[in-house]
Amino acid sequence: MQVLHYFTLNTGIETVCFITSLIWLINYKGQPIWRNVVFLLFITCSVEFMGIYVKRLYLHDRLHVHPNPWLYNILLLFQIVILSIMFNSLLTKYIKIKSAIFIIALLMVSLYVYEIWEHGVFNYNNLTYSVMSVIIVLCSLIYFYLLLKDDSYIQLSRSADFWWIAGLLFFYFGSTVVNLFYSKLSHIMITPKRSLSYFIFNILNVLLYSCWSYSFICRRWLTTTSQSLS
């Protein structure tokens, strides 16, 4: 029964998405860059499970009120790096943006280091996360703008890039309000154990990982179709 504590809606949908990525992307040779997403999902799932473990470990220890943010800080660093690589790959199809993305990633890492230096590793890097959210929303909007501007037609319902970015936009744009008032919202409880932000993030996670799972299927599907056509 102890195992059941590890299976929440969040960990469930993340695991499903990770398995989907393993099935559809691990042998995908078309664009190796997509394997980074498999790695990111692996890190995400590991951090989520370890986070629950660590939280339960220190459940009655009042000295450690926030026992697991250091784990999410590690995840945040991977998110910055891998999402920068992905956006660089997806946006360079339309514009030359490599150096801009590199500078942004560098600034993000600098902010990350500054926050760690400021409040230590055991507090979550909220500012870095918020800035990252804004940049992701901006990059997603830039991608959609370039997609609209481009003369060539692509079948969006089967476009892996489109769904991958749509998932990010839903998650990071949808979480804007919760991010802005995170510290205040964590005290508003819907059930005795769960806060309002927990439920909102659950819904956003479902949206994000559903879009991503579909995107992985599209990625492989497109390759299989074009291979069978050639």
Added chain:
Amino acid sequence: MANNDITELIIITTLIFLIAPTFLVLYIFIYNKRKKRHLEEKQLMQLTFESELIKTQMEIREQTMQTIGADLHDNIGQLLSLTSLTLNSVKLDDAEKAQQKIDAALDLTMRSIKEMRLLGKLLQGEQLIGLGLCEAIRHEINWIEKSGQYIVNYEIEGEQPAQNNPDKDLILFRILQEVFNNIIKHSKASEISIKLAYSQEGVRLQVIDNGAGFDVANLPDDQKGMGLLNIQKRAEIVGGRFFIQSQSGEGTCIEIFIPYP
């Protein structure tokens, strides 16, 4: 503010923040569908243009062959038959008369050779479109003038662009052939003025005749197949415009403008 109010406010705001990207995604889908339709229309237009171009080429060839056929039958054929008859009637015992008939046969043969040369040039004329519209038109005019029924003035205005557009040249040449056909068949004209004017915007072809003319607005049904619709359709297919001005007894002025090259 009570917790419940804050909860409601946060949920509603989050929903709004979720609806915004949903609408954005929907808009992109709708726009993308429009893009697809636009591309399909573009492809269709390209196909129509290509098929019209092939049709034009076929028509020019057909017209050339018809002219050659008619000339062989009516002109060269007659000349050669006459040559044969003249030579057959030569009696060698009357040297003076025989010499006269041989001279006449020689003259007929020379005329046949001249006709054959003109026919050859007409055949070349079809290929001359590749070298330029001006040359192709000049050959067409030579042929019309040969009949002796028309005085043709040909004027070229402006500088020809360095780069030709063979597709547009072909269409314009075919339009001119159609106009000539109309003049020969219906107008009873004696003078034709042709002006080819190149400008920065495009090329303007103007054909004026002093023929019978017709009421453009009330064209009788039996004269609607004069190829005017064809001319208009062809001009439009290359993004051009077609104007016609005519009155009964006052001749006809036809003008075609095509963006060029």
